Amino acid sequence: MGVIEYCNVVVNTGTRATDRLYTYKVPDIFIGKIKIGSKVIIPFGKGNKLLEGFVFELKSDREIKNIKGLKYIKDVLNDDIKLSRAQIKLCNWMRDTYLCSFYDAIQCLIPRGTTLKKKKVYRINPNIIGSLISSDEGFDNENKIIQMLMENKMISHNELIKGIGYNCNKYISRLLNKKIIMVEEKFYSDIKSKYKKVVEVNFDPKKIDKVLSNMSNRAYKQIEILKYIARVKRVELKDVIEKTNTSRAVLNALEKKNLIKVVDEKEYRTPVDIDQIERDKVNKLNWEQEIAYANIMKTIRNHRFEKYLLHGVTGSGKTEVYMQLVNNVIKNNQQAIILVPEISLTPQIVEKFLKRFGENVAVLHSKLSLGERYDQWKKIKNNEISIVIGARSAVFAPCDNLGLIIIDEEHESSYKSEMNPKYHTIDVAEHLCRENNAVLVLGSATPSIESYYKAQKGEYKLLELKNRFNKNPLPRVEIVDMRVELEEGNKAIFSRKLYDSMKNELLSNKQVILFLNRRGYSTFVSCRSCGYVLKCLNCDISLTYHHRKNVAKCHYCGYQREVPRICPECKSKYIKFFGSGTEKVEAYVNKLFPSYRTKRLDIDTTSKKGSLEKIIESFGKREIDILIGTQMVTKGLDFPYVTLVGVLSADITLNLPDYRANERTFQLLTQVAGRAGRHDFEGNVIIQTYSPNNYAVISSKNHDYKDFFNKEIRIRKEFCYPPFYNIVNIIVLGKNERNVIKSANRLFQKIESETGKSKGLNNIQLLGPNPAILGRIKDNYRWQILLKYQSVDHETIKGIINYICNKNKNKYIESNVGLIFDMKPYNIF
């Protein structure tokens, strides 16, 4: 191989149109310094605009076909963010898997705020600087600008506005025309590394007496410092000054005498105050935990890639298993990533890890500042931290030495990104573990149908924890048929059973959690008398009620119908859209139980920073008797005095316009029920519903996951849903509605003909093009095309979509019409 003189760069132009590698020549000064993954500045396009890019490949002259006409790399930013080879591999994999651009993928892997921005800076034309004085009299503002530029060599546009005012543009352009001043563009980033000054001893500390004997008697402050520094050897500057009661001047004198060294050291901003946290001891595992632990440990020790599904009932002690696995991984000098559905909703698991592992844990959460995030990234990259805990984006933590990824509550939909690229955390984690010969552990009390199916097929190794950690029984679950309540004259949202139980528990000083599920934007049409729900005949999905047109619509295939006046099933007139009215629940509870303390836990009451923690804390201290909450109460809460959980209506999730509605219901009911009776007191759960015979409701009452799985998997097969079939959603969007519709139609036809031509593709369903349910977002019209096909055909279909939509985009798509791909949609909204 010849000398590395060329490199292939991904350029950040901000469009998909330039989503490929561009070859640049490496100037001599950068040969050897430029690495794969380096951030570079390159000239691009006709105007040679300077842009940021990342080196994806290095090439020798022999490997480059078309050498003439190449431009040169302008700069290599070695102090900036750098991608590892593994990360570049991950980018390529993401682009291939999710049909996103290189830069979409890169954006996931680097800390936010590190993408360089540009600003205009002005300076005086150096050629005229001598002849400037006393000319141009009478132009006050122009002179003022010149004055400012004489004082500071360079001034940004913003600073000029501050000094002169918003009308400064016209003076600037006059000065530019007269060639008195010049403009140029400068790169900057929102994040700067923070440095601290550190003092180091610069003589042999053992020979301190000799050094001291050479000091003047008058230099008592210097002597003080020398004694101190000989003992500690290295200390932060501000600490020496404080401890020895001296000043910077004294240090300067010592520095001059070469007795100490003052160095800049990168300082990390630490978002968690570790000292405040008391440490926790290792708990002994019970035999079920021990089996799971030993199984996984064996693979970790062998450095083999393997995927485990840890199916453990609520309260079975999965976290303790996680922590002991992590402990072994870090002892091996490897890194571990622990993913949780949402960091703010799972403070208890985060706390457990901090108590066990202290400052070796990086907690990545959405409230970190850009600087904190950047520091954590660098710390992980430099292998100074071994454990990363965070929500889905933490899967991209730059661990070069990965041994283990744990995904807790793996069934949660928050692991699916709804931003571009619309990745699934489990897929990314799987890829990373495969590349690193690491182990992936998916944990859940209610595994997703897809994961459990994979476990059955042997793709995941299944490990089970069937008992609660402290041998407590699972709570007793009762179903209340709300149709009967209506029949017997109770039109209230509380059944008599739930009301009585609440009264009982509260009287004996216990706590109650009420769970209600509010999904404002999607309501369904149902009969309060018989429980009948309007569904799509093709898709077996609840129809969504649209207020404006008074119609019910299918989100999958676009089928729509009028809302009937009387129930087609039982002829009653109680058929209408399912009103949430959930804001009223709190008021209603207050009216029913005026002497008890009630608190609501939802997005409204927890939007303020720290308010969620506050509510949970005071609930833990039993300052609240009744906690009313949305999904937030289903996760992770672990309080001994909670003996009753009431689900106000299982129907809201049961009738989500989604093929996962039953799965979601089973998961939610099981999770929320798991909050009751975790410690010394027995737990009770009451589920109110209009569909008491639904299999999801019944299996969750019986705590029977397998029963639910067996019924659900049959329906998935029958109605052609995952895991047997896969769905792809292509969103066509743009500001011009006519162009969007035109493109969507052309795209649809092309996909139809291409998939028709491909041999061996059976049972493909193409739905659309339909306007997306949220038809207009940020001034963009959105239409969508859904493809449903057998999972085995995924690669073929992906190839066809990529060929039509990316490689030949401008043949079928109008300019300024964009495409977004969702290769595994969770929500068709």
Next chain:
DNA sequence: AGCACGCCGACT
């Protein structure tokens, strides 16, 4: 995205 090239109509 931007920027140049190019083909067509309006106007000095």
Next chain:
DNA sequence: GTCGGCGTGCTC
């Protein structure tokens, strides 16, 4: 005969 409208295509 020239100026400028915007559709088209490329960016190492």
